[in-house]
Structure formats: structure tokens, C-alpha cells
Amino acid sequence: MTDPIIEFDHVSKQFGDKVVFENANFTIQEGNIVGIVGPSGMGKSTLFRLILGTRKPTNGTVRIAGELSHFRKKVGFASQEYSFYPELHVEENLRYFGKMYNIPTKTLEPRITKLLDLVQLSHARKTKAKDISGGMKRRLDLALALISDPKILILDEPTTGLDVVLRDAIWNVISTIHKEGTTILVASHDLTEIQHYCKSVLFVLDRKIHTQKEMEKIAKTRSKHLEDVFRRVVDVS
Amino acid sequence: MFRRFRASIGKNVKNLFRSWTTLSIIVIGPLTLLFALLIGFSDTGFHHIEIGIVSEQSGVLNTPFVRSLENTARFRYYETTEWERCIIDVQQQDLHLCIEVRGSHVDAFYDPARERVSLMLLSEIRNAVEKHKEDLLRTQTQNFLSDVGNTASLLDKSDEFAGRLQGDLDDAEDDLQLALQDVQQAQTDIDGYIVTLRQRRQKVQRASTELDRISRLDIATARNSLDDLDWQLRGMQTIAQNQQNWVAYDAISDARADLTETRNALFRAETELSSASREVKNVLIEIDNAIVGLQNAKTKLYNAELKIRNAIDTIDDRQKELRYLRQDVQNEKSRLGGIQNTDVNQLVRPIELKVQQIVYEKERVWQWKGDLAEDRADATSIQVWKRFGSTESLIPTILALLVSFIAVILSNIVLLEEIHSKAFLRNTLIPGSRFAYISSILFTTVTVTFIEMCFFLLASVFAFNLRGFGLSSIIAIFLMVLIYSVIGLLIGFVVKNKTTSLLTCVFLLLISILLGGVLFPIERMASYMPFITILIPMTPGISVIQQELFHSVGFWSFWLHFIILGFYSMIALSTLAITAAIMKWRD
Numbered sequence: 001m002t003d004p005i006i007e008f009d010h011v012s013k014q015f016g017d018k019v020v021f022e023n024a025n026f027t028i029q030e031g032n033i034v035g036i037v038g039p040s041g042m043g044k045s046t047l048f049r050l051i052l053g054t055r056k057p058t059n060g061t062v063r064i065a066g067e068l069s070h071f072r073k074k075v076g077f078a079s080q081e082y083s084f085y086p087e088l089h090v091e092e093n094l095r096y097f098g099k100m101y102n103i104p105t106k107t108l109e110p111r112i113t114k115l116l117d118l119v120q121l122s123h124a125r126k127t128k129a130k131d132i133s134g135g136m137k138r139r140l141d142l143a144l145a146l147i148s149d150p151k152i153l154i155l156d157e158p159t160t161g162l163d164v165v166l167r168d169a170i171w172n173v174i175s176t177i178h179k180e181g182t183t184i185l186v187a188s189h190d191l192t193e194i195q196h197y198c199k200s201v202l203f204v205l206d207r208k209i210h211t212q213k214e215m216e217k218i219a220k221t222r223s224k225h226l227e228d229v230f231r232r233v234v235d236v237s
Numbered sequence: 238m239f240r241r242f243r244a245s246i247g248k249n250v251k252n253l254f255r256s257w258t259t260l261s262i263i264v265i266g267p268l269t270l271l272f273a274l275l276i277g278f279s280d281t282g283f284h285h286i287e288i289g290i291v292s293e294q295s296g297v298l299n300t301p302f303v304r305s306l307e308n309t310a311r312f313r314y315y316e317t318t319e320w321e322r323c324i325i326d327v328q329q330q331d332l333h334l335c336i337e338v339r340g341s342h343v344d345a346f347y348d349p350a351r352e353r354v355s356l357m358l359l360s361e362i363r364n365a366v367e368k369h370k371e372d373l374l375r376t377q378t379q380n381f382l383s384d385v386g387n388t389a390s391l392l393d394k395s396d397e398f399a400g401r402l403q404g405d406l407d408d409a410e411d412d413l414q415l416a417l418q419d420v421q422q423a424q425t426d427i428d429g430y431i432v433t434l435r436q437r438r439q440k441v442q443r444a445s446t447e448l449d450r451i452s453r454l455d456i457a458t459a460r461n462s463l464d465d466l467d468w469q470l471r472g473m474q475t476i477a478q479n480q481q482n483w484v485a486y487d488a489i490s491d492a493r494a495d496l497t498e499t500r501n502a503l504f505r506a507e508t509e510l511s512s513a514s515r516e517v518k519n520v521l522i523e524i525d526n527a528i529v530g531l532q533n534a535k536t537k538l539y540n541a542e543l544k545i546r547n548a549i550d551t552i553d554d555r556q557k558e559l560r561y562l563r564q565d566v567q568n569e570k571s572r573l574g575g576i577q578n579t580d581v582n583q584l585v586r587p588i589e590l591k592v593q594q595i596v597y598e599k600e601r602v603w604q605w606k607g608d609l610a611e612d613r614a615d616a617t618s619i620q621v622w623k624r625f626g627s628t629e630s631l632i633p634t635i636l637a638l639l640v641s642f643i644a645v646i647l648s649n650i651v652l653l654e655e656i657h658s659k660a661f662l663r664n665t666l667i668p669g670s671r672f673a674y675i676s677s678i679l680f681t682t683v684t685v686t687f688i689e690m691c692f693f694l695l696a697s698v699f700a701f702n703l704r705g706f707g708l709s710s711i712i713a714i715f716l717m718v719l720i721y722s723v724i725g726l727l728i729g730f731v732v733k734n735k736t737t738s739l740l741t742c743v744f745l746l747l748i749s750i751l752l753g754g755v756l757f758p759i760e761r762m763a764s765y766m767p768f769i770t771i772l773i774p775m776t777p778g779i780s781v782i783q784q785e786l787f788h789s790v791g792f793w794s795f796w797l798h799f800i801i802l803g804f805y806s807m808i809a810l811s812t813l814a815i816t817a818a819i820m821k822w823r824d
Contacts (some may be wrong), residue, residue, distance in 0.1 A: 052666060053668075054665060075666075077662075077663070079662055081662075083659050083660050083661070083662045083663040084659060084660050085658065085659070085660045086659065097663060097667070100664070100673070100674075144663060148667075
């Protein structure tokens with residue numbers, strides 16, 4: 001069993017009187033690929049922010065790779081909306097963010113080349129980001145999330161709005177990244193994809209972690225389908 | 238259609254007043270601006286004005302002309318040998334104006350870089366000069382009217398005297414007429430007396446002749462007779478004696494004695510007659526003399542008559558002249574009386590400027606009345622050494638406006654573009670990058686704006702052939718760019734909505750422009766404003782540029798300005814650093 005890379009110990013988050021997230025208590029092992037499912041507005045974004053370190057928990061502790069703070073460098077994030085500079089080239093975006101992460105040039109240039117190969121954007125390195133297609137933009141976002149060589153990669157609905165072919169392409173990239181040892185958290189409404197590609201799933205419901213299940217165990221249940229499990233979980237809540 | 242329109246109106250109004258963003262634009266912004274204007278312009282008299290006066294006499298500070306400006310400015314006295322010092326103080330903006338007073342001339346030296354306040358001050362000085370001239374004219378006019386009054390009084394007295402004189406002349410003429418009559422009468426009397434005297438003379442002459450005759454002949458005859466008689470008597474006496482007729486002798490002796498007495502008496506009578514004849518002759522002479530005298534007197538009387546006539550004629554002429562003179566005096570008195578009763582103001586200020594508003598239904602026009610073209614030949618004048626309205630004087634102002642506008646808005650836009658960009662989220666995830674991120678935005682906007690302003694300054698120097706362009710202006714521009722860029726960033730941090738942020742920048746700039754002495758001189762604002770406007774970075778910045786561009790003032794003269802700008806820069810950067818550290822990037 002690998003060491004936990006993400007540890008949430010009775011974590012709650014409040015904004016004034018409003019409880020945004022309460023009593024999250026779970027761990028995620030290193031090298032895992034975890035799907036995060038739940039209805040909209042249930043606290044997934046807050047969960048990500050707590051992991052990313054942009055929000056501090058009101059109660060409890062969050063450890064990332066064993067550290068309570070200064071762990072942002074270890075987490076990469078690709079949000080639902082693209083997060084790069086449309087007027088910069090693909091390569092320039094990667095180079096800029098790489099420099100912002102203080103990655104030395106000697107390390108940065110080979111990493112850029114490697115990432116472009118990984119996300120299959122080598123042919124478009126000199127193209128402005130705004131001029132590439134939707135799927136390419138998603139892949140660029142992925143590459144940017146990986147520029148700091150994070151231990152954890154958080155993907156917030158990475159395939160939303162893409163056609164089947166592009167979805168598969170994105171998941172292939174995600175799988176390739178996972179194979180290199182990166183722990184991946186994927187939030188998606190597409191339960192089929194989650195079931196297919198993820199090893200475990202976190203159900204976020206009513207602003208708390210309702211359930212954490214391994215896919216192997218779900219496969220052994222009567223329903224065998226994540227969707228059924230999800231519906232059951234929702235009905236119970 | 239109208240229902241949809243009404244529904245949209247309702248929705249718009251609700252959106253406007255339920256959103257703090259739009260509410261701040263509609264209410265808070267204008268109120269803030271209004272409040273700032275009220276504070277700034279609560280008193281638009283002159284404040285903190287310093288004027289240098291160059292004159293040979295320090296007593297010039299007590300002249301009415303200078304005293305009338307005491308509410309406008311403080312005055313600093315310079316000897317004539319310190320004239321250049323006064324000009325330098327104007328160039329270094331320690332003074333607003335330098336006035337040289339030479340006799341009846343006032344020369345004003347002003348700073349073209351501060352044209353607006355200079356124009357206002359010169360207007361005040363012109364008004365003071367006009368007032369002074371008016372006062373002089375008023376005094377002279379009052380003296381003149383007083384003299385007119387005195388003249389009128391004198392004319393009254395003259396007229397009165399002339400009247401009395403005329404009366405006296407009339408009396409004199411009457412007297413002269415009487416005298417003439419008397420003279421004529423005297424002449425007539427004299428003629429009569431002469432005739433009488435002549436007649437008397439004839440008589441006296443006849444008497445004298447008779448006396449002579451008597452004296453000569455009768456008395457001689459009598460004497461001869463007496464002598465004969467006496468001879469006879471003697472003879473008789475002798476006879477008697479011889480006859481010793483002593484009775485006859487005695488009788489003859491007595492007779493002879495009587496005869497002797499008679500001869501003595503005759504002798505005395507002759508003597509008296511001679512005397513009388515001489516007296517009569519003397520009387521004749523006197524009568525002749527009297528006649529001559531009377532004739533002379535008559536001649537004199539005749540001459541006197543002529544003179545009296547002439548005098549009467551002269552009196553007539555003078556009376557005529559005196560009548561005309563009195564008529565003239567009356568006319569002049571009437572005229573002077575009219576002048577004397579004139580109001581001094583009508584003579585000193587015969588022209589009034591009136592402004593009337595005429596409203597024609599929905600139109601409104603202003604109508605001016607009065608003729609302002611009349612010039613007065615006056616002893617004092619203002620000579621202006623340089624003409625107003627030069628474009629060059631606007632350069633520091635335009636430069637400061639450009640600096641503040643571009644720096645604030647550019648930095649604000651760049652920051653907000655960054656915050657609202659797609660890449661912002663990724664930037665916030667990068668640990669420890671905030672300082673580099675923000676300082677890079679600041680550096681970029683400051684560099685771009687600074688280079689742009691330097692180009693503008695350079696172009697202005699060459700285009701307008703300005704005198705000075707040096708380190709001081711560049712440093713001032715740089716510091717202003719830095720401070721205003723930071724302000725733009727701070728606004729962007731606090732107000733994340735693009736439109737509101739931009740409008741906030743504009744409001745701030747408006748206040749800065751209105752209260753910073755750009756459009757309206759600080760000296761014409763409330764008296765405490767200089768202490769507030771010094772907080773506006775534009776104010777010392779403009780001052781440095783003005784002094785160097787137009788007067789080539791040296792770098793070390795601006796130490797205070799640079800300290801102020803440097804201090805503001807430090808505060809701005811510190812505030813930016815603190816704000817960037819504590820502000821949350823995103824909700």
C-alpha cells in the first residue's frame with residue numbers, strides 16, 4: 001500500500017455563517033486516479049481549493065504529501081475553463097508558466113518539448129493559443145497543469161463539451177500521465193468515464209464527502225454500475 | 238411594445254439601484270466629486286500669494302496702490318539692485334509676480350508657466366491700479382468741484398461787488414452830472430464875476446485915475462495954493478510984523494499955523510491919496526489878477542468839465558461793460574452752479590457696465606450694456622513683458638494630465654485584464670509568484686508610460702523650442718508615472734469590476750485635476766487647499782516641469798519637490814505591497 005498523498009482530517013470550511021464544506025475525512029493514496037462525483041454546488045470546487053491550498057480550512061487539517069503548507073508547487077490544476085494566455089503561442093504559454101514556477105531553463109526546455117509531445121501539440125508550438133481547436137486547448141491546459149511536474153493533478157471536468165473522439169484523446173493523455181506516477185483527481189459528471197478510467201471515486205454530497213469507494217468494489221456489487229451506485233447514494237441522502 | 242419597454246425600464250432601474258457598482262457611479266462618485274469641489278472651492282479668493290515689489294523706496298509698501306492689494310497677496314520688498322533676485326524667485330515659484338514700481342509706471346513680471354494665476358493676479362493689479370487712478374481722479378475732481386464752488390462764491394461776491402460798484406458808479410455819475418452842472422454854473426458865475434470885476438475895474442480904474450488926478454493935480458494945486466497962500470500970509474505976516482500988527486500978526490500966524498496944518502493935512506491927505514492910489518492900483522492889479530485867476534479858474538473848470546464829461550462817458554462805458562460782465566457772471570454762476578451740484582461719481586465714473594438677462598420663452602440670452610472703448614489718459618500704466626496665451630505654457634499641464642491619465646488607466650486596465658483573463662487562475666496557483674506578478678505589471682506600465690512621456694516631452698521641447706529639458710523633468714515624470722501607476726493598480730485591487738474600476742480612476746483623476754491646480758489655480762481656492770493639494774502628486778510634478786522647461790531652474794532647487802514625490806512613491810509602493818499581500822485574488 002502506497003503512502004497517502006492527500007489527507008483530509010475532519011476538515012470543514014465556512015464563510016461567515018455559511019458552511020461550504022463540513023467534516024471531510026478521507027485520504028487518497030499516491031498514484032491513485034480518483035473520480036469525484038456529485039451534484040453541482042455540493043462543494044467540489046471548495047474541495048479542490050482546499051487541496052490546491054488557495055483556501056485554508058476552518059477546522060481540521062489538510063496534508064498534501066505530508067505537508068500542511070507550501071504544497072502548491074506539488075499540485076497541478078486544470079479547470080473547466082481554459083487558463084492560459086490566448087495571445088501567446090502554445091510554447092510561450094508553457095515557457096511563461098514554467099518560469100513563474102522558477103524552473104531552470106535547462107530543465108524547462110526539455111520539459112516543454114516532452115509535454116508538447118505528451119499532449120500531442122508539438123506541431124502547434126508556434127501557434128497562438130487562441131487559434132488552436134477546442135481539443136487542443138484542453139490539451140494545452142493539461143500541459144500547463146503539468147509544467148511544474150506536480151505530484152497531484154486535479155482535473156475539473158476535463159472532457160466537458162468535447163466530442164467522443166476528443167474525450168478519448170484526453171483520457172488517453174490522462175492515462176499516460178497516470179502511468180508516470182502522478183496522482184490524479186478528476187471531477188466529472190460523466191460517470192461512465194469515471195468508472196472506466198478511475199480507480200476510486202469520492203461522492204460529494206450535501207457539502208461533505210458522502211462516500212469513498214474503490215471501483216473494484218463497485219464492480220463487485222449487484223448494480224456493477226457507478227451510475228446506479230450514485231443514484232442510490234443520492235436517494236439515501 | 239410599450240409594456241415591454243416599461244418592463245425593461247423597471248428592470249434597469251432595479252439593477253441600477255440594487256447594485257453597489259452602479260450605485261457608486263450614480264451616487265457615491267458624484268457626491269464625492271461634489272464634496273471635493275465644495276471643499277476645494279469654498280473660498281475662491283486669493284490665498285498664499287506672494288508678490289515681490291522692486292522699488293527705490295521701501296515706503297512703496299505703504300502706498301494706497303499696494304495697500305489695496307493686501308487682501309490679495311503678501312508683498313516682499315526688493316531694492317532696485319535686487320531686481321534679478323526677484324525674477325529668479327518668480328522662476329523658482331517662490332513668488333507669483335514681480336512688480337517694479339518706477340515713478341508713475343508699474344511693470345509686472347509674470348511666470349508664463351503659471352499663466353492662469355498670473356492672469357488673475359494681473360487682473361487684480363489692474364483693478365487696483367484703476368481703483369488708485371479712480372481715487373486720484375476722485376480727489377482731483379472733488380478738489381475741482383470745491384474750486385468750482387469757491388469760484389462760484391467768488392463770482393457771487395464779485396457780482397455783489399459789481400452791483401455795488403454799479404450803484405456807486407451810478408451815484409458817481411449823478412454826482413459828476415451835478416458837479417458838471419456846478420462847474421458849468423461856476424463857469425457861468427465866473428464869467429459873471431469876470432464881467433463884474435471888469436466893470437469894477439473900470440470903476441476902480443476911473444477911481445484910480447481920479448485919485449491920481451486928485452493926487453497929482455488937485456493936491457498939487459491945493460498945495461500950490463496953500464504955498465501961495467502961505468507965501469501971501471508970510472508976506473502979510475511980514476507986513477503985520479512990520480506993522481507990528483501983532484494981532485494981525487498973531488492972526489496971520491494962526492492962519493499960517495492953520496495953513497501949515499492944512500498943508501500938513503494936505504500933505505497927509507496927499508500921502509493918503511498916494512497910498513490910496515497905490516492901494517487902488519494894487520486893487521486894480523489884484524482885480525486883474527483876480528480876473529486872470531478867474532479866467533484860469535474858468536479854464537480849469539472848462540478842463541474839469543471836459544474831464545467830468547470824459548469821466549461820465551467813461552462811467553457810462555464801464556457801466557455798460559459792467560452790465561455785460563454781470564450778465565456773464567450770472568451765466569457762469571448758473572453753469573458753475575450746475576457743475577457744483579454734480580455727483581463726483583458721475584464725473585469720475587461716467588460709464589457703468591450693466592448686465593441684463595433677457596429671457597425669451599425658452600431661449601435665454603445675456604445682453605451687455607455699456608461702452609468699454611473709452612480710454613483715459615492716466616499717469617499709471619501696466620506694461621506686460623510677455624504676451625499671454627502662449628501654447629508652451631500648456632505643456633507642463635498637458636504632460637501632467639497625460640502622465641496621470643495614462644499611468645492610472647493603463648495600469649488599472651492591465652491589472653484588471655490580467656485578473657479577468659483566462660490565465661489568472663493558473664497564476665494564482667503558482668506559489669510565491671504574487672510579488673513578481675504584480676511588480677511585473679507595475680514595471681511594464683511604468684516603463685511604457687514613462688517612455689511615452691519622455692517622447693512627448695522631447696517632441697515638445699523641439700517643437701516649441703523650449704529652453705530647458707533636463708534631469709529634473711525626467712525624474713519628476715518618472716515619479717509621477719510610478720505613483721499614478723500604483724494608484725491605478727490599487728484601484729484595480731479594490732474594485733475588480735472593469736467598468737467601475739475605470740470610472741473610479743476617472744473620478745479620482747477628475748478630483749486630482751480640479752483640485753491640483755491644473756485647470757484652476759490653487760491660489761484661487763480655499764485658504765487651506767495648498768495643504769491638501771500638496772498631497773496630490775501632480776502638483777509638485779507640474780511645478781518642477783514648469784520651472785525647468787521655462788526657466789532652466791537648477792536640479793538642486795527641487796530638493797523639496799523630489800523629497801515629496803519620493804515620499805509619495807514609497808508610500809504608494811508600500812501600500813501596493815501590503816494590499817497585494819492581503820487581498821484575496823478571487824472570491
